[in-house]
Amino acid sequence: MRPLKMVDLGLEQQFFGPRLQAVMAEVLAHGQFIRGPEVQQFAQELGAYLGGVHVVPCANGTDALQLALMALDLAPGDAVIVPAFTYVSTAEVAALLRLQIRWADVSLEHFNLLPEALEAAYTPRVKAIVPVHLFGQAAPMAEILAFAQAKGIAVVEDTAQALGAEYIFPDGQRAKAGTLGTIGCTSFFPSKNLGCYGDGGALWTKDTTLAQRLARLANHGQDVLYEFIEVGVNSRLDTLQAAILRLKLPYLEEFNRRRQAIADLYDSYLRDIAALQLPTRVPWSTHIFHQYTLRVLDGRRDALRAYLTARGVPAMVYYPKPLHLQPAYQHPEAPPGSFPNAERLAREVISLPMHPFLSEDQVAYIAEAVHDFFR
C-alpha cells in the first residue's frame, strides 16, 4: 500500500499529468508572471462558480482576510468577533490592524461559531463578525446574519476550508458558502480543497464598488499606475498559480464529492466506537470534508495519535490550543475557562487523512488501526 499522507499531492499531480506542465509552459512562454491573463480569467471563472460574485485574487488567505477588514474602514480600537477555535489568520489580521478581538465560543457538535455566543461577545465597538466555515461545513449563517443585521455590522466569511460547500436555506434554496456576508475570503494553500502549488488566495463580494476598492487595496492603493489613492498592500496571485487553479477548478465539485464518499466510508467503519464522536452533518450546509475530524471522548486523544503514527497513519490535531490561550493573543479578560467548548475541542479533536485520492483500502487500513487502539 502507498504510504499514507494527510494530503497526497503526488497522486494529484499524477491525476492531472502532462496538463500541469502544459498550463505552466504557456505562462513561461508568454512571460507575464505578474498580472498575466490567467489571473483575471481565473477570477472570472471562480466568480461564476460561486454564483456571480466579483473575485479579487490575492497572495494568500491571510491577506484576503486582512484586505477584507481594511475595506471596512474600521478605526483602531473597533472590535471584531472571531471564533476562539480556528486557525490563527482570522484573529491575526485583526490584531495587525489594531482592532480589538472579541472571542466567541464554538459548538461541540459542528465546531463552528455558536450563535448564542454572539451576544456575549458583542460590545458597541464591534463592527464585524468573522465566521469561519471550519473543516468544510458552513457556520450557522442565518443566525449570524440576523445578528449582524440587527446590530448594523459587517460579516466577513473565512471560507479557506469550505470552498464549494453549499449553505442550505430553510426553504431549500442553496448558495455557496462564503457568498452570504459582506465579503468572502479563501486560501489556495496547497492542502486546501482547491489548492495551488505555492501560496494563493482570493476574496469576493457582490458589491461592484466594494470589489473595486478591494482590488485597489491589494494593489498598493492605486487604480491607475503611480497614483496612490490610499495606503494599500502588495498582494497578488502569481500567474503560474492562477494557471494551475484554472486547471483544477473544474474538478473541485468532483473532488469534494469524493471527499464526502470517503467520509461516509470512515463513518461506516468507526460508528461503533463509543469513545468517538463522528463528524456531524448540520442541516444548513453540505460538508465538503476539508478535514475528517473526530472527537475522542475518553481522554486518550494524544495516545491515539501516537498509536496511529506508530502504525504509519498520520493524524493531525487542528487545533491544539484555542486562540484566546495563545501567548500572542491572551488577555486578562479571557482567562482559561472563558470559552469551555473551544478549550475542550483543543483537547479532544483529531483529524484523519483526507484527500480525493485516498483509496478504499487505505481508509480500511486507517479504520482498522483506530479499532485496534480502542480494542
Ligand SMILES: *Cc1c(COP(=O)(O)O)cnc(C)c1O
Ligand atoms: C488556511 C487558512 C487560512 C490562511 O490561509 P493562508 O493562505 O495560509 O494565508 C485562514 N483561515 C483558515 C480557516 C485556514 O484554514
